[in-house]
Amino acid sequence: MKIIDEKGRLFGKINLIDLLIVLAVALVAVAFVWKITGSRAPGDVATQDHLINAGDEVTVRYEVIVAGIDEAYFKGLERYAEGASLVRDNNVINGKIVKFEKAECSTALDPNGNVIAVEGQDRYDAIFTIEYTGKMNTNALVEGQQVIRVGSQYTVRTLFIDIIGYITDVEIIGK
Numbered sequence: 241m242k243i244i245d246e247k248g249r250l251f252g253k254i255n256l257i258d259l260l261i262v263l264a265v266a267l268v269a270v271a272f273v274w275k276i277t278g279s280r281a282p283g284d285v286a287t288q289d290h291l292i293n294a295g296d297e298v299t300v301r302y303e304v305i306v307a308g309i310d311e312a313y314f315k316g317l318e319r320y321a322e323g324a325s326l327v328r329d330n331n332v333i334n335g336k337i338v339k340f341e342k343a344e345c346s347t348a349l350d351p352n353g354n355v356i357a358v359e360g361q362d363r364y365d366a367i368f369t370i371e372y373t374g375k376m377n378t379n380a381l382v383e384g385q386q387v388i389r390v391g392s393q394y395t396v397r398t399l400f401i402d403i404i405g406y407i408t409d410v411e412i413i414g415k
Contacts, residue, residue, distance in 0.1 A: 292376050292415065299373040299414035300381060301338070304394050306405035308345055311362040317401065318342070321368065324398035328384035335372035335383060337398065343367055368396050368405070371413070 292298055309317075321340035325332045345365040350356050372383050381388045386395065392407050 292412075294376050294378045296376050296415060297373060298376060298381060298412055299371060300388060301369060301371045301411045301413050302388055302407050303409040304368045304370060304396055304405040305408050306366040306368070306396070306403050308347065308349060308356075308358050308363045309366050309403075311364065313403075314342055314364065314366070317366055317403075320398065320400040321366075324401065326370070326372070326383070327397050327399060333372075333384065334374065335370055337368050337396070338371050339367075339369035341367040341369075366403070366405070370396070373414070 317340065321337050324337045326335035326337075327333065343365040345358060345363055347355050347357055372381075372388065374381055374383055386392070388394075388407065388410060390407055390410055393404060394407050395402065395404050
């Protein structure tokens with residue numbers, strides 16, 4: 241008995257092309273279900289070193305860069321940044337600026353959001369390192385109304401500072 245007969249049937253009973261179509265449809269269905277449900281329980285957030293469940297309290301350290309600030313602002317930033325507690329909705333929250341740095345910069349954003357060259361124009365980058373402890377929601381750590389993710393726009397707000405930058409690094413330091 242041949243494995244595939246002259247009509248293309250497997251063991252003389254099953255058409256090989258029909259079998260391949262059925263297998264392909266089954267694989268697509270399994271891939272779709274896997275994509276929808278995933279390999280983790282709903283509400284869990286996987287990171288490189290941690291599995292964090294929704295509702296878990298975590299402490300993160302993240303860096304916020306404010307690019308192309310005029311030199312005139314740095315006197316106040318240097319005076320009030322380091323050690324300052326974060327404020328949201330007129331309440332002090334469980335976060336603070338643990339480090340503040342001033343760095344040379346060569347570009348900034350204009351009022352329309354376009355990148356422009358600023359070399360030699362007395363402009364600098366302000367780099368805030370912030371530590372915050374909060375509860376995970378189902379897919380992110382949110383501080384106030386702000387999601388803490390690399391690339392997210394972020395407002396650094398304290399008693400005497402209110403400035404907008406972007407998150408450039410996030411590290412989980414406690415769970």
